[in-house]
Amino acid sequence: MQHHRYEIETARPFAESLIWQLNRDYYQKTGVEAWRAGTVPHHLTSNSMVGKTYAELIFAFLRDLADQGQHHDKVYLLELGAGHGRLAFHILRHLEVFTAQAGMQLPPYCYVLSDIVEDNLQFFQQHPQFQPYFADGRLDVAYFDAIGSQELELRHAGITIAAADLQQPLLAIANYFFDSLPNDLFYFKDGQLSSCTVALTSAVDPTGLDEAALFAALELVYDTAPLARPGYENPIFNSILAGYRQLVFNTFLLFPRLGLECLDNLRQLSQKGLFVLSMDKGFHEIHDLEHAPAPKMITHGSVSFSVNYHALGAYCQQHAGTVFFPEFATFNLELGCLLFLPKGERFTETRAAYQRVVNGFGPDDISGLMKFTYRHINDMDLPELIGVLRMGGYDSTLFKNVLPRLKQLSLQVTFNERTRLAQTLHQIWGMYFTLNEPADLAFEIGGLLYALAYYDDAVRYFQYSTDHFGHTPDSYYNRILCYYQLRHDQLFSATLREAQAHFPDFAEFAQLEQLDLGA
Ligand SMILES: C[S@@+](CC[C@H](N)C(=O)[O-])C[C@H]1O[C@@H](n2cnc3c(N)ncnc32)[C@H](O)[C@@H]1O
CATH class of the missing domain: 3.40.50.150 (Vaccinia Virus protein VP39)
Incomplete structure (x- = not known):
């Protein structure tokens, strides 16, 4: 059965196709x-x-x-x-x-x-x-x-x-x-050079589609027409293109003129x-x-x-x-x-x-090894994961992707692992560049440092979290717990009062009141 196709654009030289304008529009919007x-x-x-x-x-x-x-x-x-x-x-x-x-x-x-x-x-x-x-x-x-x-x-x-x-x-x-x-497109067959055009059709009605949806629906229909010789004004472009005539066979070839x-x-x-x-x-x-x-x-x-x-x-x-x-x-x-x-x-x-x-x-090797890591993450131990993070230049996205496993592993660490993990966390923070994503990296690092009993450092990261995301009951709660562990009694009491004033309905603060500061 023949399906109806919507014509988006009739055949145009590849570099002049609507595709390129849509691409620019996508980035602009x-x-x-x-x-x-x-x-x-x-x-x-x-x-x-x-x-x-x-x-x-x-x-x-x-x-x-x-x-x-x-x-x-x-x-x-x-x-x-x-x-x-x-x-x-x-x-x-x-x-x-x-x-x-x-x-x-x-x-x-x-x-x-x-x-x-x-x-x-x-x-x-x-x-x-x-x-x-x-x-x-x-x-x-x-x-x-x-x-x-x-x-x-x-x-x-x-x-x-x-x-x-x-x-x-x-x-x-x-x-x-x-x-x-945009690229120019040529076709080489048996020593013959051809120019290429592309027409755009879509199986779905393009009316009202944004660029991303339209790209997903597009079909590109290519056509070729023999050329006597390359016709660029730039003689070097012509000589590179002419050289391909002897070198490549039966192939479509993108030429990056622009x-x-x-x-x-x-x-x-x-x-x-x-x-x-x-x-x-x-x-x-x-x-x-x-x-x-x-x-x-x-x-x-x-x-x-x-x-x-x-x-x-x-x-x-x-x-x-x-x-x-x-x-x-x-x-x-x-x-x-x-x-x-x-x-x-x-x-x-x-x-x-x-x-x-x-x-x-x-980078080509690392990209393969990162994929390997994601596939085998649940079998990896702490030294292996720290090795991968170091190999990845302490990349923050890699860190976010391995975080659940790191949290599991941080529950039981040797003295040396504890030191190395804390050092690694500081390095990762130093490499983090925020795009204002919803994930709160500082809060996560603070949580891990708390689990490792680096309470002073943890407070610092909970503060970074507040600086970026504003006050939340969780970051207050964790900061107050750090003050408790550090026996900073005055900060403990003052921050708890501040937190309760900010979030009077957050029931867990009442549990903190029960902590024995003299213990
Ligand atoms: C695929 S993204 C790459 C972004 C970044 N370089 C990276 O590696 O992730 C292409 C970038 O090129 C920009 N771009 C597209 N057409 C361009 C043009 N004609 N001149 C300059 N930049 C262009 C887009 O706005 C976008 O930021």
């Missing part, structure tokens, strides 16, 4: 809620260990610049499509630890959070955990659209960075960014070049591009496609640049470096860091 609610995933891609990996590479790059005598001018670290800001926080936290131990004069740096969504930029500007970084000039915010922006207006510093203004290379971070930009034009715009800002760090799902090996079916749209509220890192790398090399891509096949994440810099071989620290934190062991 949803703002940080996209990540707060967990609709767009970011745990495996922006966790603390990923931040640490980027920080290692940035730190190495700063050392290379210092070795080349470039100590004085500021290095701008521009995060493209920063979204939620959590990755930036992780990078800044790790980077400050590394730079404090550098033992050499490094160039100053300023991290610039950018996006096309004004709500996200406002969120960054108002976030309490970012204020110390804004205050000392290590952080700024700018609107930057990959499609067309040619300048950076730094909102805190009140300066505009325009063509050739920078005396240091610009460092750009593109984490899960190229997968959200991503490459974005890199061109970024390159213009500095007299010294551009260093791009990028992680995403995608491929840099030519054989991974072969025999690809029509591209699969990955839906998660918004949509994304896999990234043709091969083309990004080829473009960098055609500009006499240097590229680092994973030496070993990856499972989930590709992390690559594009050095649009003269004499790339001078960046020895950066190369060594890449060898260590990507080729040696890196």
Whole structure:
């Protein structure tokens, strides 16, 4: 039986499809809620260990610049499509630890959070955990659209960075960014190059559907038409595309024209070049591009496609640049470096860091091990879980996911385990960047510290909980219990009176009155 299909859009060149506008609209309308609610995933891609990996590479790059005598001018670290800001926080936290131990004069740096969504930029500007970084000039915010922006207006510093203004290379971070930009689409069969169009249909009536619901209902109908030759204005694009004719067989191929034009715009800002760090799902090996079916749209509220890192790398090399891509096949994440810099071989620290934190062991490995942990969590003991938390860079989401098991295990600990667990909890708090989610991490950490009999520390975390969520009967109750354990009689009585005045109907406070302070 033939089902009726609603026509959403007739055939258009892939990069001009309505899909891309819907994607922008989704981010514009949803703002940080996209990540707060967990609709767009970011745990495996922006966790603390990923931040640490980027920080290692940035730190190495700063050392290379210092070795080349470039100590004085500021290095701008521009995060493209920063979204939620959590990755930036992780990078800044790790980077400050590394730079404090550098033992050499490094160039100053300023991290610039950018996006096309004004709500996200406002969120960054108002976030309490970012204020110390804004205050000392290590952080700024700018609107930057990959499609067309040619300048950076730094909102805190009140300066505009325009063509050739920078005396240091610009460092750009593109984490899960190229997968959200429009791509051109081609089809290669038996040496013949074809352009591709896509039409959009839906099995359900699209009237009144929001972007996420529409994405879930969309069907993409591809069509191809033979091309005599690549028709870009940019000869390098044409030569990369023409090269694929001999190299790939019977395959659909995404070509990141707009991503490459974005890199061109970024390159213009500095007299010294551009260093791009990028992680995403995608491929840099030519054989991974072969025999690809029509591209699969990955839906998660918004949509994304896999990234043709091969083309990004080829473009960098055609500009006499240097590229680092994973030496070993990856499972989930590709992390690559594009050095649009003269004499790339001078960046020895950066190369060594890449060898260590990507080729040696890196985010792709961790993402697999995190999944393993979640599957086997109930069989894990405390040292194993603490090991996983340390391996994950003390990531707070990883912590939340293993918390029920940690609570069980904290009931019976050795002296050494008690110390290690408490140390681990403080580290996790130090890495926590709130998106104002409903989960109260401080309260949970306070509860664990109470169970471990670290009452002074527990009080501190219950206070953090109150600072963020306001007074609740539970945080009062726990704080009062801490005062009882610490024999802080006056604080005990005063806080109990305050709690009863705030929450006169909370019956459990009466039990606290029965506690014997003299015991
Ligand atoms: C998949 S999210 C990634 C967010 C974050 N980088 C991460 O790794 O979780 C894509 C981000 O790119 C932004 N974005 C989409 N189109 C963009 C464009 N043309 N220029 C700049 N940012 C864009 C979106 O607003 C969103 O914040």
